Amino acid sequence: MASHADNEVPAGAGEPPPASALGSGNRDVISLREATRAWFAISLQTFGGPAGQIAVMQRTLVEEKRWIGQQRFLFALSYCTLLPGPEAQQLATYVGWLLNGVKGALIAGTLFVLPGVVSLMILSGIYVGFGDTGLVEALFAGLAPAVIAIVLQAVLRVGKRALTHPFLIGLAVASFAALTFFGAPFPAVIAVAGLFGWLFGRGRPALTAPKESKSDGGPPPLIADDALHTERPSGRRAALTLVIGLVLWAAPVAAAAALFGRDSVFVEQGLFFSGAAVVTFGGAYAVLSYVAQQAVTVYGWLAPAEMVRGLALAETTPGPLIMVVQFVAFLGAYRHPGSLNPWVAAVLAGLLSTWVTFVPCFLFILLGAPYVERLRHNRSLSAALTGITAAVVGVIGNLAVYFALHTLFNDTNRVITGPFDFETPVSGSLNLVAVAITALACALIFWRNWPVLRTLGVCALAGVAVYLIGLAI
Numbered sequence: 001m002a003s004h005a006d007n008e009v010p011a012g013a014g015e016p017p018p019a020s021a022l023g024s025g026n027r028d029v030i031s032l033r034e035a036t037r038a039w040f041a042i043s044l045q046t047f048g049g050p051a052g053q054i055a056v057m058q059r060t061l062v063e064e065k066r067w068i069g070q071q072r073f074l075f076a077l078s079y080c081t082l083l084p085g086p087e088a089q090q091l092a093t094y095v096g097w098l099l100n101g102v103k104g105a106l107i108a109g110t111l112f113v114l115p116g117v118v119s120l121m122i123l124s125g126i127y128v129g130f131g132d133t134g135l136v137e138a139l140f141a142g143l144a145p146a147v148i149a150i151v152l153q154a155v156l157r158v159g160k161r162a163l164t165h166p167f168l169i170g171l172a173v174a175s176f177a178a179l180t181f182f183g184a185p186f187p188a189v190i191a192v193a194g195l196f197g198w199l200f201g202r203g204r205p206a207l208t209a210p211k212e213s214k215s216d217g218g219p220p221p222l223i224a225d226d227a228l229h230t231e232r233p234s235g236r237r238a239a240l241t242l243v244i245g246l247v248l249w250a251a252p253v254a255a256a257a258a259l260f261g262r263d264s265v266f267v268e269q270g271l272f273f274s275g276a277a278v279v280t281f282g283g284a285y286a287v288l289s290y291v292a293q294q295a296v297t298v299y300g301w302l303a304p305a306e307m308v309r310g311l312a313l314a315e316t317t318p319g320p321l322i323m324v325v326q327f328v329a330f331l332g333a334y335r336h337p338g339s340l341n342p343w344v345a346a347v348l349a350g351l352l353s354t355w356v357t358f359v360p361c362f363l364f365i366l367l368g369a370p371y372v373e374r375l376r377h378n379r380s381l382s383a384a385l386t387g388i389t390a391a392v393v394g395v396i397g398n399l400a401v402y403f404a405l406h407t408l409f410n411d412t413n414r415v416i417t418g419p420f421d422f423e424t425p426v427s428g429s430l431n432l433v434a435v436a437i438t439a440l441a442c443a444l445i446f447w448r449n450w451p452v453l454r455t456l457g458v459c460a461l462a463g464v465a466v467y468l469i470g471l472a473i
Helices: 032-043 049-064 070-081 087-130 134-162 166-181 186-203 235-260 265-277 284-298 304-315 321-335 342-376 379-408 432-447 452-468
Strands: 412-417 420-425
Touching: 032 049, 032 087, 049 070, 049 087, 070 087, 070 342, 087 134, 087 304, 087 321, 087 342, 134 166, 134 304, 134 379, 134 432, 134 452, 166 186, 166 379, 166 420, 186 284, 186 379, 235 265, 235 342, 265 284, 265 321, 265 342, 284 304, 284 321, 284 379, 304 321, 304 379, 304 452, 321 342, 379 420, 379 432, 432 452
Parallel strands: none
Antiparallel strands: 412 420
């Protein structure tokens, strides 16, 4: 990292912190109030998936405010990519910890998801309340085909980064086949991929070694690395953090079991989404294949087409894409409310699903931050995650096939014979309007390089236009 003595502070960037603060390590150089204002402003700009969200933090924290250096920012990002869960939200939590300790981590991580929680809750209510009207159905009919193009784009992006060796390509193809044609459970695919990645790393350590981050040569941060929050690794601290985190994670599910019974939809969803939260390697698209399969075919919380619509809604709201679980839980509890009013049950379930999905994110950061150096340079862990990332390409491909089947065709058949377990479209059920809107979305994304939000908006308008001219959707 460049020396502070050799660089001038650009005009308008703010004054450097006082010398007495530098090297403090546990003193807030940036006040918690000022940091909170910055995180709130960032939270309102978190559209466009993890790449866009990370870019917003990069621009605000590294380039504009210069509270953290490029090298340190990329180092934190490298750690967060090793964890299950949304890496952008975890990166915000981690940087919040660096700036203001535990309070900063909790504020940054919470504000990062809060706008998405509120907006998706409102949109879920609108869908449940008005989704059976022709105009609203047309709106979602336009959004759903666009999701296919968005997921295909994710396959290509992740594949380009992850499949750097023929072995990894084979692992991706095998993962796709296991999920698509043999009905293999998602956690098992991830576990086997991690094992094969570890074995591959023993033979090709250079391909799976942790990558070193490089600075972009920009101006140095106003806050030196030794002025950021630090904490020595401690078994006592780790145990206390783990216990508190696990209690907070489990408490709402235990309360739901006591109030509504172990067989209630709240307990089902709490346990299911808690499990999903710890296998979300590779981003939301990877775990959504598993969520869709279980929520639709096992629990019956929503229909396949509604899963696609939920993802479309999550794409249009700020925050991590994994927020789609709130929509799934909302619909599931509304339709299985037990003794509660359906609307009350839906809101409670949406909040519960969000809680059990994101509490682990805070736990992973607060528990692992003091050990980040060890984890960052752990070759075995990096090799296992190389295999998992390769498998994620196949998992996202499976998600694209699932969405295509239930969006482009009105009916499907399930084939179960021997080891095979897969779906096929019913002949004659092809939806030509959906095919046309999917083609439009693909053209906008792959040919015109349009951003996701603009593409979704055009496709939604296309669905409304089709409805207004009287064509069947």
